[in-house]
Amino acid sequence: MAKNIRTLTFDAVIVGGGGSGMRASLQLARAGLSVAVLTKVFPTRSHTVAAQGGIGASLGNMGDDNWHYHFYDTVKGSDWLGDQDAIEYMCREAPKMVYELEHMGMPFDRNEDGTIYQRPFGGHSSNYGEKPVPRACAAADRTGHALLHTLYQQNVAANTQFFVEWIALDLIRDEDGDVLGVTAIDLETGDVAVFQAKCTLFATGGAGRIYQASTNAFINTGDGLGMAARAGIPLEDMEFWQFHPTGVAGAGVLLTEGCRGEGGLLRNKNGEPFMERYAPTLKDLAPRDFVSRCMDQEIKEGRGCGPNGDYVVLDLTHLGAETIHKRLPSVYEIGKNFANVDCTKEPIPVVPTIHYQMGGIPTNINGQVVAPKDGDPNTVVKGFYAIGECSCVSVHGANRLGTNSLLDLIVFGKAAGDHIIETVRRESAVHKPLPADALDKTLARIAKLDNSTSGEYCQDVANDMRRSMQAHAGVFRTQALLDAGVTQILEIEKRVQNIHLKDKSKVFNTARIEALELQNLIEAAKATIISAAARKECRGAHTVVDYERPLTDPDCPLGRNDKEWMRHTLWYKDGNRLDYKPVKLKPLTVDTVPPKPRTF
């Protein structure tokens, strides 16, 4: 081990102080375990704070609902790529988890009778697709803000130890493949340290910054994915990226689906509420992949708005100023600040914008990371857990329903916390010794940047990567576009290895961090484009024009080819190898929802 480098030792180390990380840390701290939470930013600035619309749970406060309907909607929304055991677990736990948040003091909006206010959201229905049902438990359009602050306060009370502006750099694995902690750098001083743990949990959020137009925070650089990939762990289903229908055109800032949940309508240049034509039952509340493609179609067929016909509009004017100010106050502000529009009087220009990664680090329902070994595709990697957007459990399959992410953070945050407590108490009285080379990879990466005397500017390379991903792995994909994208991204990867870090200072050197983040972004970009080019069908968010088929095609209705492609992709960094594993169609206690064509 290198001299002068500190080792800090804990029962558990959590990388990420967003909704998922803080739900898990709360569980551990309350149980009396020593737990460190590393986070790039102050915990309450994690991207969870930006969540607007709500958290899904079948409370049935405002319509006929139960978890069986939620389970069915989520399986269907996933286009039958979601694992039905995990989906059942999440939907059953949901009401309990939301009441628990309520009891912690989360300030939900209320109905007249004092129950939690719920609004309809895309793809959530009553009675197996019959009609939309209000299932999104909301705190105005600031649900993530309310959630994250509630969890932070609870963590402070439970004595969770936060390491703010500490950036994890690499996973430490020993020769058995067990995970023993992470290496990390302190932004304030530039010092590197080892965080040694009996259990290491990644809650690092998404990699939405691999795309150019994104609703995601700038810190969403897929660090967990990069660290896992470099340590030989595969990434699952990375071809599936959700475009949110309503990003402000030109700005990318999100307008929650709650706008349409409250009755807002998408209109084309003729003022037509066009979703009625595409989805007669759910209309504007069809799932996001579907609505995004319909918007794209309207624009392509010449019915887009504005001088260039390159967006549609979101009309809220008929809701009335009072409802907008009460239920959607942030949307009103975003309209003013980012589109220069008073949405009580005029519609807001919108386009589909990258929003969420369905794939990630493969896990089981305990949050334990799994990878193929000796013929078992789901062998546990000892000591390693992942939850939240960086993980793939997989409850969202090929397309996530809105409100199901905040839910997944809380449900699997608690589940992973419980499992870690049990594991630490049962198995690990002492820490396994750290391997002698624990720091080597990290120090080599930093030294390479520090010794660079020539090369490219980090942001030039990052921008080229984002442009390429936007153009080649967007809402509509073609095989030719995807294949060309693979070639481009592999070229850009070579440039990532040749970055010139001009500023070599140590204190608050954000340029060094950005260069290290780019090494993670490029892993997420490669995983995405390579997995996408290999999947020769249309499923959920992955629609490839070459494979589109009519609904009536007996083998591949709407282009979905269950015979060959109802399976999860696994991408390995080493040699860009792809492997596949079966979808878990068997739920825990109920009957399988059998695959059928997905119409609304």
Ligand SMILES: Cc1cc2nc3c(=O)[nH]c(=O)nc-3n(C[C@H](O)[C@H](O)[C@H](O)COP(=O)(O)OP(=O)(O)OC[C@H]3O[C@@H](n4cnc5c(N)ncnc54)[C@H](O)[C@@H]3O)c2cc1C
């Ligand atoms: C604008 C917007 C609105 C949304 N609205 C909704 C909604 O209404 N309902 C819903 O269900 N979902 C919504 N989503 C999705 C949902 O909010 C996210 O998927 C979820 O909040 C992600 O939570 P997380 O805990 O996985 O990660 P995040 O909240 O993104 O937190 C990641 C954490 O990891 C830390 N981190 C990352 N890398 C490192 C590193 N190398 N070292 C140390 N720390 C690190 C960060 O500092 C941060 O603390 C929305 C998403 C966006 C972008």
